[in-house]
Amino acid sequence: MRADARRNRGRILVAARAVFAEHGIDAPMATVARRAGVGVATLYRRFPTRDALVRAAFAHQMETCARALTDALADPDPWRGFQRLFETVCELQREERGFPAAFVAAFPDSTAEHAQARERTERDLMTLVRRAQAAGALRADFHPSDLVVALLSHCGLVTALPHDGAASRRLVAYLLQSFRAEAAHRPLPPPSALSLRDVPIAADGSQRQRPSRA
Amino acid sequence: MRADARRNRGRILVAARAVFAEHGIDAPMATVARRAGVGVATLYRRFPTRDALVRAAFAHQMETCARALTDALADPDPWRGFQRLFETVCELQREERGFPAAFVAAFPDSTAEHAQARERTERDLMTLVRRAQAAGALRADFHPSDLVVALLSHCGLVTALPHDGAASRRLVAYLLQSFRAEAAHRPLPPPSALSLRDVPIAADGSQRQRPSRA
DNA sequence: TCCTAAGTGGACGGGATCGTCCGTTTAAAT
DNA sequence: ATTTAAACGGACGATCCCGTCCACTTAGGA
Numbered sequence: 207m208r209a210d211a212r213r214n215r216g217r218i219l220v221a222a223r224a225v226f227a228e229h230g231i232d233a234p235m236a237t238v239a240r241r242a243g244v245g246v247a248t249l250y251r252r253f254p255t256r257d258a259l260v261r262a263a264f265a266h267q268m269e270t271c272a273r274a275l276t277d278a279l280a281d282p283d284p285w286r287g288f289q290r291l292f293e294t295v296c297e298l299q300r301e302e303r304g305f306p307a308a309f310v311a312a313f314p315d316s317t318a319e320h321a322q323a324r325e326r327t328e329r330d331l332m333t334l335v336r337r338a339q340a341a342g343a344l345r346a347d348f349h350p351s352d353l354v355v356a357l358l359s360h361c362g363l364v365t366a367l368p369h370d371g372a373a374s375r376r377l378v379a380y381l382l383q384s385f386r387a388e389a390a391h392r393p394l395p396p397p398s399a400l401s402l403r404d405v406p407i408a409a410d411g412s413q414r415q416r417p418s419r420a
Numbered sequence: 421m422r423a424d425a426r427r428n429r430g431r432i433l434v435a436a437r438a439v440f441a442e443h444g445i446d447a448p449m450a451t452v453a454r455r456a457g458v459g460v461a462t463l464y465r466r467f468p469t470r471d472a473l474v475r476a477a478f479a480h481q482m483e484t485c486a487r488a489l490t491d492a493l494a495d496p497d498p499w500r501g502f503q504r505l506f507e508t509v510c511e512l513q514r515e516e517r518g519f520p521a522a523f524v525a526a527f528p529d530s531t532a533e534h535a536q537a538r539e540r541t542e543r544d545l546m547t548l549v550r551r552a553q554a555a556g557a558l559r560a561d562f563h564p565s566d567l568v569v570a571l572l573s574h575c576g577l578v579t580a581l582p583h584d585g586a587a588s589r590r591l592v593a594y595l596l597q598s599f600r601a602e603a604a605h606r607p608l609p610p611p612s613a614l615s616l617r618d619v620p621i622a623a624d625g626s627q628r629q630r631p632s633r634a
Numbered sequence: 635t636c637c638t639a640a641g642t643g644g645a646c647g648g649g650a651t652c653g654t655c656c657g658t659t660t661a662a663a664t
Numbered sequence: 665a666t667t668t669a670a671a672c673g674g675a676c677g678a679t680c681c682c683g684t685c686c687a688c689t690t691a692g693g694a
Binding site: 422423424448449450460464 | 680681683684685
Binding site for chain 4: 207208210211214239244245246247248251
Protein backbone atom coordinates (compact mmCIF):
# COMPACT_ATOMS: atom_id res chain seq x y z
CA MET A 207 0.00 0.00 0.00
CA ARG A 208 1.37 3.35 -1.01
CA ALA A 209 2.19 5.93 1.63
CA ASP A 210 -0.49 8.40 0.59
CA ALA A 211 -3.04 5.62 0.48
CA ARG A 212 -2.24 4.64 4.04
CA ARG A 213 -2.43 8.24 5.15
CA ASN A 214 -5.81 8.72 3.53
CA ARG A 215 -7.12 5.53 5.04
CA GLY A 216 -6.29 6.87 8.46
CA ARG A 217 -7.93 10.19 7.74
CA ILE A 218 -11.06 8.46 6.57
CA LEU A 219 -11.36 6.43 9.75
CA VAL A 220 -10.95 9.50 11.93
CA ALA A 221 -13.50 11.39 9.87
CA ALA A 222 -15.90 8.46 9.93
CA ARG A 223 -15.87 8.28 13.72
CA ALA A 224 -16.49 12.01 13.97
CA VAL A 225 -19.28 12.06 11.40
CA PHE A 226 -20.94 8.93 12.76
CA ALA A 227 -20.86 10.41 16.23
CA GLU A 228 -22.42 13.63 15.05
CA HIS A 229 -24.91 12.52 12.43
CA GLY A 230 -25.49 8.87 13.16
CA ILE A 231 -24.28 5.72 11.58
CA ASP A 232 -25.92 6.29 8.22
CA ALA A 233 -24.77 9.76 7.45
CA PRO A 234 -24.03 10.27 3.75
CA MET A 235 -20.77 8.75 2.61
CA ALA A 236 -19.96 12.00 0.88
CA THR A 237 -19.98 13.75 4.24
CA VAL A 238 -17.35 11.40 5.54
CA ALA A 239 -15.28 11.86 2.41
CA ARG A 240 -15.48 15.64 2.57
CA ARG A 241 -14.54 15.67 6.24
CA ALA A 242 -11.56 13.45 5.48
CA GLY A 243 -10.48 15.76 2.68
CA VAL A 244 -10.78 12.95 0.18
CA GLY A 245 -12.88 12.17 -2.87
CA VAL A 246 -15.80 9.79 -2.67
CA ALA A 247 -14.07 7.40 -5.02
CA THR A 248 -11.18 7.02 -2.61
CA LEU A 249 -13.59 6.29 0.19
CA TYR A 250 -15.42 3.65 -1.84
CA ARG A 251 -12.20 2.05 -3.03
CA ARG A 252 -10.97 1.62 0.54
CA PHE A 253 -14.34 0.59 2.01
CA PRO A 254 -16.68 -0.82 -0.62
CA THR A 255 -19.70 -0.86 1.66
CA ARG A 256 -20.90 1.32 4.48
CA ASP A 257 -20.78 -1.71 6.70
CA ALA A 258 -17.07 -2.21 6.04
CA LEU A 259 -16.42 1.40 6.98
CA VAL A 260 -18.43 1.13 10.17
CA ARG A 261 -16.62 -2.00 11.21
CA ALA A 262 -13.21 -0.53 10.53
CA ALA A 263 -14.05 2.72 12.26
CA PHE A 264 -15.02 0.95 15.46
CA ALA A 265 -12.58 -1.94 15.31
CA HIS A 266 -10.62 -0.45 18.18
CA GLN A 267 -13.68 -0.41 20.42
CA MET A 268 -14.50 -3.96 19.43
CA GLU A 269 -11.06 -5.05 20.47
CA THR A 270 -11.49 -3.27 23.75
CA CYS A 271 -14.63 -5.32 24.29
CA ALA A 272 -12.79 -8.52 23.52
CA ARG A 273 -10.00 -7.55 25.89
CA ALA A 274 -12.56 -6.79 28.59
CA LEU A 275 -13.89 -10.31 28.27
CA THR A 276 -10.41 -11.78 28.59
CA ASP A 277 -9.73 -9.62 31.62
CA ALA A 278 -13.04 -10.65 33.14
CA LEU A 279 -12.12 -14.31 32.86
CA ALA A 280 -8.73 -13.61 34.37
CA ASP A 281 -10.19 -11.88 37.40
CA PRO A 282 -9.88 -14.04 40.50
CA ASP A 283 -13.24 -12.73 41.73
CA PRO A 284 -15.84 -14.09 39.30
CA TRP A 285 -18.50 -11.52 40.16
CA ARG A 286 -16.10 -8.64 39.87
CA GLY A 287 -15.07 -9.95 36.48
CA PHE A 288 -18.68 -10.14 35.36
CA GLN A 289 -19.48 -6.71 36.72
CA ARG A 290 -16.49 -5.08 35.15
CA LEU A 291 -17.18 -6.62 31.79
CA PHE A 292 -20.69 -5.26 31.77
CA GLU A 293 -19.63 -1.85 33.02
CA THR A 294 -16.77 -1.59 30.56
CA VAL A 295 -18.88 -2.42 27.54
CA CYS A 296 -21.61 -0.05 28.65
CA GLU A 297 -19.09 2.69 29.23
CA LEU A 298 -17.78 2.22 25.71
CA GLN A 299 -21.29 2.44 24.34
CA ARG A 300 -21.88 5.55 26.37
CA GLU A 301 -18.71 7.40 25.49
CA GLU A 302 -18.14 6.67 21.84
CA ARG A 303 -21.24 7.91 20.13
CA GLY A 304 -22.11 5.85 17.10
CA PHE A 305 -20.55 2.79 18.67
CA PRO A 306 -23.81 1.35 20.00
CA ALA A 307 -25.25 1.10 16.52
CA ALA A 308 -22.00 -0.36 15.23
CA PHE A 309 -21.97 -2.80 18.11
CA VAL A 310 -25.42 -4.09 17.27
CA ALA A 311 -24.65 -4.14 13.57
CA ALA A 312 -21.48 -6.15 14.05
CA PHE A 313 -23.15 -9.08 15.78
CA PRO A 314 -24.57 -11.03 12.88
CA ASP A 315 -21.27 -11.86 11.34
CA SER A 316 -22.67 -15.33 10.75
CA THR A 317 -21.26 -15.84 7.30
CA ALA A 318 -18.06 -14.03 8.06
CA GLU A 319 -14.58 -15.22 8.72
CA HIS A 320 -14.90 -14.36 12.38
CA ALA A 321 -17.03 -17.41 13.06
CA GLN A 322 -14.36 -18.95 15.23
CA ALA A 323 -13.67 -15.79 17.17
CA ARG A 324 -17.37 -15.65 17.83
CA GLU A 325 -17.46 -19.26 18.97
CA ARG A 326 -14.77 -18.47 21.43
CA THR A 327 -16.54 -15.34 22.64
CA GLU A 328 -19.71 -17.31 23.27
CA ARG A 329 -17.83 -20.00 25.10
CA ASP A 330 -15.99 -17.47 27.23
CA LEU A 331 -19.21 -15.74 28.11
CA MET A 332 -20.78 -18.98 29.16
CA THR A 333 -17.75 -19.79 31.29
CA LEU A 334 -17.85 -16.40 32.93
CA VAL A 335 -21.52 -16.78 33.80
CA ARG A 336 -21.17 -20.33 35.13
CA ARG A 337 -18.21 -19.34 37.23
CA ALA A 338 -19.99 -16.38 38.78
CA GLN A 339 -22.97 -18.57 39.51
CA ALA A 340 -20.83 -21.27 41.08
CA ALA A 341 -19.35 -18.60 43.35
CA GLY A 342 -22.86 -17.80 44.52
CA ALA A 343 -22.66 -14.20 43.38
CA LEU A 344 -24.68 -14.33 40.17
CA ARG A 345 -28.24 -15.57 40.51
CA ALA A 346 -28.70 -19.17 39.45
CA ASP A 347 -31.47 -18.43 36.99
CA PHE A 348 -29.32 -15.97 35.04
CA HIS A 349 -29.06 -17.04 31.44
CA PRO A 350 -26.12 -16.05 29.22
CA SER A 351 -28.54 -14.49 26.75
CA ASP A 352 -29.57 -12.12 29.52
CA LEU A 353 -26.26 -10.37 29.13
CA VAL A 354 -27.02 -9.72 25.49
CA VAL A 355 -30.48 -8.53 26.41
CA ALA A 356 -29.01 -6.15 28.94
CA LEU A 357 -26.43 -4.82 26.50
CA LEU A 358 -28.98 -4.31 23.75
CA SER A 359 -31.35 -2.43 26.01
CA HIS A 360 -28.49 -0.26 27.19
CA CYS A 361 -27.65 0.40 23.55
CA GLY A 362 -31.20 1.56 23.07
CA LEU A 363 -31.02 3.88 26.01
CA VAL A 364 -27.81 5.62 25.02
CA THR A 365 -29.14 5.89 21.49
CA ALA A 366 -32.25 7.66 22.74
CA LEU A 367 -30.36 9.84 25.24
CA PRO A 368 -26.86 10.31 23.84
CA HIS A 369 -25.82 12.96 26.32
CA ASP A 370 -27.20 11.50 29.49
CA GLY A 371 -24.45 9.54 31.17
CA ALA A 372 -26.37 9.60 34.42
CA ALA A 373 -29.26 7.69 32.90
CA SER A 374 -26.91 5.08 31.49
CA ARG A 375 -25.10 4.65 34.80
CA ARG A 376 -28.40 4.29 36.61
CA LEU A 377 -29.60 1.56 34.28
CA VAL A 378 -26.33 -0.30 34.63
CA ALA A 379 -26.53 -0.11 38.41
CA TYR A 380 -30.14 -1.32 38.48
CA LEU A 381 -29.41 -4.22 36.18
CA LEU A 382 -26.29 -5.31 38.03
CA GLN A 383 -28.17 -5.29 41.30
CA SER A 384 -30.91 -7.43 39.87
CA PHE A 385 -28.34 -9.90 38.57
CA ARG A 386 -26.96 -10.54 42.05
CA ALA A 387 -27.92 -13.81 43.67
CA GLU A 388 -29.50 -12.03 46.63
CA ALA A 389 -31.92 -10.32 44.26
CA ALA A 390 -33.51 -13.61 43.19
CA HIS A 391 -36.68 -13.19 45.21
CA ARG A 392 -39.08 -14.47 42.63
CA PRO A 393 -38.67 -16.64 39.55
CA LEU A 394 -38.06 -14.96 36.21
CA PRO A 395 -39.98 -15.60 33.00
CA PRO A 396 -38.25 -18.09 30.68
CA PRO A 397 -35.10 -16.75 29.03
CA SER A 398 -34.87 -15.66 25.43
CA ALA A 399 -33.98 -18.38 22.97
CA LEU A 400 -31.54 -15.88 21.56
CA SER A 401 -28.18 -17.10 20.46
CA LEU A 402 -25.66 -14.39 19.84
CA ARG A 403 -25.65 -15.11 16.15
CA ASP A 404 -29.40 -14.73 15.91
CA VAL A 405 -29.54 -11.03 16.63
CA PRO A 406 -31.42 -9.69 13.61
CA ILE A 407 -29.86 -6.65 12.15
CA ALA A 408 -30.79 -3.72 10.02
CA ALA A 409 -29.58 -4.06 6.47
CA ASP A 410 -28.18 -0.57 6.65
CA GLY A 411 -26.49 -1.23 9.94
CA SER A 412 -28.74 1.09 11.86
CA GLN A 413 -30.69 0.12 14.88
CA ARG A 414 -33.95 1.36 13.58
CA GLN A 415 -37.00 -0.75 13.58
CA ARG A 416 -37.36 -3.29 10.75
CA PRO A 417 -35.30 -1.47 8.18
CA SER A 418 -36.33 -3.64 5.29
CA ARG A 419 -37.89 -0.88 3.17
CA ALA A 420 -40.26 -2.43 0.60
CA MET B 421 -66.54 15.40 6.60
CA ARG B 422 -67.92 13.50 3.68
CA ALA B 423 -68.60 9.79 3.99
CA ASP B 424 -65.91 8.69 1.54
CA ALA B 425 -63.39 10.97 3.21
CA ARG B 426 -64.06 9.38 6.57
CA ARG B 427 -63.77 5.92 5.06
CA ASN B 428 -60.43 6.73 3.45
CA ARG B 429 -59.12 8.22 6.66
CA GLY B 430 -59.80 4.93 8.40
CA ARG B 431 -58.14 2.95 5.64
CA ILE B 432 -55.07 5.13 5.85
CA LEU B 433 -54.68 4.59 9.58
CA VAL B 434 -54.98 0.82 9.21
CA ALA B 435 -52.46 0.85 6.37
CA ALA B 436 -50.10 3.09 8.31
CA ARG B 437 -49.99 0.74 11.30
CA ALA B 438 -49.34 -2.21 9.02
CA VAL B 439 -46.63 -0.47 7.01
CA PHE B 440 -44.95 1.06 10.06
CA ALA B 441 -44.90 -2.34 11.72
CA GLU B 442 -43.35 -3.94 8.69
CA HIS B 443 -40.94 -1.32 7.40
CA GLY B 444 -40.39 0.96 10.34
CA ILE B 445 -41.70 4.34 11.23
CA ASP B 446 -40.17 6.16 8.31
CA ALA B 447 -41.30 4.03 5.46
CA PRO B 448 -42.14 6.05 2.35
CA MET B 449 -45.46 7.86 2.56
CA ALA B 450 -46.28 6.52 -0.88
CA THR B 451 -46.11 2.98 0.49
CA VAL B 452 -48.75 3.80 3.06
CA ALA B 453 -50.92 5.45 0.42
CA ARG B 454 -50.62 2.49 -1.95
CA ARG B 455 -51.46 0.04 0.81
CA ALA B 456 -54.49 2.10 1.74
CA GLY B 457 -55.61 2.20 -1.87
CA VAL B 458 -55.56 5.99 -2.03
CA GLY B 459 -53.46 8.62 -3.77
CA VAL B 460 -50.60 10.37 -2.04
CA ALA B 461 -52.50 13.65 -2.21
CA THR B 462 -55.28 12.20 -0.11
CA LEU B 463 -52.80 11.02 2.44
CA TYR B 464 -51.08 14.40 2.62
CA ARG B 465 -54.39 16.27 2.83
CA ARG B 466 -55.49 14.22 5.81
CA PHE B 467 -52.08 14.13 7.53
CA PRO B 468 -49.87 17.02 6.43
CA THR B 469 -46.75 15.66 8.11
CA ARG B 470 -45.41 12.21 8.79
CA ASP B 471 -45.52 13.05 12.44
CA ALA B 472 -49.24 13.73 12.34
CA LEU B 473 -49.79 10.38 10.69
CA VAL B 474 -47.68 8.57 13.24
CA ARG B 475 -49.51 10.21 16.11
CA ALA B 476 -52.91 9.43 14.68
CA ALA B 477 -51.96 5.85 13.86
CA PHE B 478 -50.89 5.15 17.41
CA ALA B 479 -53.36 7.40 19.22
CA HIS B 480 -55.19 4.36 20.49
CA GLN B 481 -52.06 2.95 22.09
CA MET B 482 -51.30 6.32 23.61
CA GLU B 483 -54.71 6.41 25.20
CA THR B 484 -54.16 2.94 26.54
CA CYS B 485 -51.00 4.23 28.20
CA ALA B 486 -52.87 7.13 29.71
CA ARG B 487 -55.59 4.82 30.96
CA ALA B 488 -52.96 2.54 32.46
CA LEU B 489 -51.64 5.46 34.45
CA THR B 490 -55.09 6.33 35.73
CA ASP B 491 -55.71 2.71 36.66
CA ALA B 492 -52.38 2.56 38.41
CA LEU B 493 -53.28 5.52 40.58
CA ALA B 494 -56.65 3.98 41.33
CA ASP B 495 -55.13 0.72 42.49
CA PRO B 496 -55.37 0.36 46.27
CA ASP B 497 -51.99 -1.42 46.27
CA PRO B 498 -49.43 1.22 45.23
CA TRP B 499 -46.80 -1.27 44.19
CA ARG B 500 -49.20 -3.32 42.14
CA GLY B 501 -50.29 -0.13 40.42
CA PHE B 502 -46.70 0.78 39.64
CA GLN B 503 -45.88 -2.69 38.45
CA ARG B 504 -48.92 -2.96 36.23
CA LEU B 505 -48.28 0.41 34.67
CA PHE B 506 -44.77 -0.58 33.72
CA GLU B 507 -45.82 -3.99 32.47
CA THR B 508 -48.72 -2.63 30.48
CA VAL B 509 -46.67 -0.01 28.68
CA CYS B 510 -43.92 -2.50 27.94
CA GLU B 511 -46.44 -5.00 26.65
CA LEU B 512 -47.81 -2.38 24.30
CA GLN B 513 -44.33 -1.62 23.05
CA ARG B 514 -43.69 -5.30 22.57
CA GLU B 515 -46.89 -6.18 20.74
CA GLU B 516 -47.53 -3.25 18.47
CA ARG B 517 -44.46 -2.99 16.32
CA GLY B 518 -43.71 0.55 15.32
CA PHE B 519 -45.23 1.81 18.53
CA PRO B 520 -41.93 2.10 20.42
CA ALA B 521 -40.60 4.60 17.93
CA ALA B 522 -43.89 6.46 17.96
CA PHE B 523 -43.83 6.44 21.73
CA VAL B 524 -40.42 8.04 21.86
CA ALA B 525 -41.30 10.46 19.09
CA ALA B 526 -44.45 11.63 20.84
CA PHE B 527 -42.69 12.77 23.99
CA PRO B 528 -41.35 16.18 23.01
CA ASP B 529 -44.71 17.73 22.46
CA SER B 530 -43.33 20.77 24.23
CA THR B 531 -44.88 23.42 22.03
CA ALA B 532 -48.07 21.51 21.51
CA GLU B 533 -51.54 21.92 22.86
CA HIS B 534 -51.08 18.86 25.03
CA ALA B 535 -48.91 20.77 27.44
CA GLN B 536 -51.45 20.51 30.17
CA ALA B 537 -52.14 16.83 29.61
CA ARG B 538 -48.43 16.35 29.91
CA GLU B 539 -48.26 18.36 33.11
CA ARG B 540 -50.90 16.11 34.55
CA THR B 541 -49.10 12.98 33.39
CA GLU B 542 -45.90 14.09 35.05
CA ARG B 543 -47.72 14.93 38.25
CA ASP B 544 -49.54 11.61 38.27
CA LEU B 545 -46.29 9.75 37.73
CA MET B 546 -44.69 11.55 40.59
CA THR B 547 -47.67 10.78 42.83
CA LEU B 548 -47.54 7.12 41.86
CA VAL B 549 -43.86 6.90 42.71
CA ARG B 550 -44.15 8.74 46.01
CA ARG B 551 -47.09 6.60 47.04
CA ALA B 552 -45.31 3.35 46.26
CA GLN B 553 -42.28 4.59 48.18
CA ALA B 554 -44.39 5.61 51.16
CA ALA B 555 -45.84 2.09 51.19
CA GLY B 556 -42.33 0.75 51.52
CA ALA B 557 -42.56 -1.27 48.32
CA LEU B 558 -40.60 0.93 45.92
CA ARG B 559 -37.03 1.67 46.90
CA ALA B 560 -36.59 5.11 48.45
CA ASP B 561 -33.84 6.15 46.04
CA PHE B 562 -36.02 5.53 42.99
CA HIS B 563 -36.33 8.67 40.94
CA PRO B 564 -39.31 9.34 38.65
CA SER B 565 -36.96 9.78 35.74
CA ASP B 566 -35.89 6.19 36.29
CA LEU B 567 -39.21 5.08 34.92
CA VAL B 568 -38.50 6.94 31.71
CA VAL B 569 -35.03 5.47 31.59
CA ALA B 570 -36.49 2.00 32.00
CA LEU B 571 -39.11 2.54 29.32
CA LEU B 572 -36.60 3.95 26.86
CA SER B 573 -34.21 1.08 27.32
CA HIS B 574 -37.07 -1.36 26.86
CA CYS B 575 -37.97 0.51 23.67
CA GLY B 576 -34.44 -0.03 22.49
CA LEU B 577 -34.57 -3.72 23.24
CA VAL B 578 -37.81 -4.42 21.39
CA THR B 579 -36.54 -2.32 18.53
CA ALA B 580 -33.42 -4.46 18.29
CA LEU B 581 -35.29 -7.75 18.80
CA PRO B 582 -38.79 -7.22 17.46
CA HIS B 583 -39.82 -10.85 17.65
CA ASP B 584 -38.40 -11.79 20.99
CA GLY B 585 -41.11 -11.42 23.59
CA ALA B 586 -39.14 -13.55 26.00
CA ALA B 587 -36.26 -11.08 26.04
CA SER B 588 -38.60 -8.20 26.69
CA ARG B 589 -40.35 -10.04 29.53
CA ARG B 590 -37.04 -10.90 31.09
CA LEU B 591 -35.85 -7.33 31.06
CA VAL B 592 -39.10 -6.15 32.59
CA ALA B 593 -38.84 -8.74 35.34
CA TYR B 594 -35.23 -7.84 36.11
CA LEU B 595 -35.98 -4.15 36.26
CA LEU B 596 -39.06 -4.54 38.43
CA GLN B 597 -37.12 -6.66 40.86
CA SER B 598 -34.38 -4.09 41.12
CA PHE B 599 -36.96 -1.39 41.77
CA ARG B 600 -38.30 -3.15 44.86
CA ALA B 601 -37.30 -1.71 48.20
CA GLU B 602 -35.68 -4.99 49.28
CA ALA B 603 -33.28 -4.71 46.33
CA ALA B 604 -31.74 -1.50 47.60
CA HIS B 605 -28.54 -3.09 48.88
CA ARG B 606 -26.20 -0.45 47.68
CA PRO B 607 -26.64 3.18 46.74
CA LEU B 608 -27.27 4.06 43.10
CA PRO B 609 -25.41 6.63 41.06
CA PRO B 610 -27.18 10.03 40.93
CA PRO B 611 -30.34 10.07 38.84
CA SER B 612 -30.64 11.58 35.42
CA ALA B 613 -31.55 15.25 35.33
CA LEU B 614 -34.01 14.26 32.65
CA SER B 615 -37.41 15.85 32.63
CA LEU B 616 -39.96 14.14 30.46
CA ARG B 617 -40.07 17.06 28.09
CA ASP B 618 -36.34 16.99 27.58
CA VAL B 619 -36.17 13.69 25.79
CA PRO B 620 -34.39 14.63 22.57
CA ILE B 621 -36.03 13.19 19.54
CA ALA B 622 -35.17 12.34 15.99
CA ALA B 623 -36.54 14.87 13.54
CA ASP B 624 -37.86 12.02 11.45
CA GLY B 625 -39.47 10.38 14.43
CA SER B 626 -37.13 7.46 14.37
CA GLN B 627 -35.12 6.35 17.31
CA ARG B 628 -31.88 6.34 15.49
CA GLN B 629 -28.82 7.99 16.82
CA ARG B 630 -28.45 11.76 16.40
CA PRO B 631 -30.71 12.25 13.42
CA SER B 632 -29.60 15.74 12.64
CA ARG B 633 -28.11 15.08 9.18
CA ALA B 634 -25.84 17.94 8.19
C1' DT C 635 -82.31 15.54 -11.53
C1' DC C 636 -78.95 19.00 -11.11
C1' DC C 637 -75.39 21.54 -8.97
C1' DT C 638 -71.42 22.46 -6.38
C1' DA C 639 -68.02 22.05 -3.24
C1' DA C 640 -65.48 18.60 -1.18
C1' DG C 641 -62.73 14.93 -2.35
C1' DT C 642 -59.56 12.33 -5.25
C1' DG C 643 -55.36 10.51 -7.75
C1' DG C 644 -51.46 10.71 -10.44
C1' DA C 645 -48.01 13.34 -12.61
C1' DC C 646 -44.39 16.29 -11.82
C1' DG C 647 -40.37 19.35 -10.17
C1' DG C 648 -37.03 19.54 -6.55
C1' DG C 649 -33.64 17.67 -3.74
C1' DA C 650 -30.71 14.15 -1.89
C1' DT C 651 -27.75 10.02 -1.95
C1' DC C 652 -25.67 6.25 -4.13
C1' DG C 653 -21.85 4.10 -6.51
C1' DT C 654 -19.18 4.16 -10.90
C1' DC C 655 -16.36 5.91 -14.53
C1' DC C 656 -12.51 8.22 -16.31
C1' DG C 657 -9.02 11.64 -17.04
C1' DT C 658 -5.35 13.47 -14.04
C1' DT C 659 -1.88 13.36 -10.42
C1' DT C 660 1.79 11.34 -7.79
C1' DA C 661 4.63 7.95 -5.14
C1' DA C 662 8.45 5.42 -5.66
C1' DA C 663 11.22 2.16 -8.23
C1' DT C 664 14.76 2.16 -11.86
C1' DA D 665 15.21 12.09 -14.56
C1' DT D 666 12.13 8.82 -16.34
C1' DT D 667 8.62 5.68 -16.09
C1' DT D 668 4.58 3.30 -14.62
C1' DA D 669 1.15 1.65 -11.99
C1' DA D 670 -1.24 2.90 -8.07
C1' DA D 671 -4.05 6.37 -6.22
C1' DC D 672 -6.89 10.25 -6.67
C1' DG D 673 -11.15 13.37 -7.12
C1' DG D 674 -15.05 15.13 -9.12
C1' DA D 675 -18.61 14.71 -12.38
C1' DC D 676 -22.34 12.00 -13.68
C1' DG D 677 -26.45 8.91 -14.39
C1' DA D 678 -29.60 6.24 -11.65
C1' DT D 679 -32.67 5.84 -7.99
C1' DC D 680 -35.48 7.23 -4.36
C1' DC D 681 -38.55 10.13 -1.75
C1' DC D 682 -40.93 14.36 -0.80
C1' DG D 683 -44.81 17.43 -1.20
C1' DT D 684 -47.63 20.23 -4.47
C1' DC D 685 -50.52 21.20 -8.26
C1' DC D 686 -54.33 20.48 -11.16
C1' DA D 687 -57.77 18.35 -13.86
C1' DC D 688 -61.28 14.91 -12.94
C1' DT D 689 -64.88 12.57 -9.96
C1' DT D 690 -68.46 12.12 -6.65
C1' DA D 691 -71.35 12.73 -2.44
C1' DG D 692 -75.30 14.68 -0.99
C1' DG D 693 -78.34 18.78 -0.56
C1' DA D 694 -81.73 21.67 -3.30
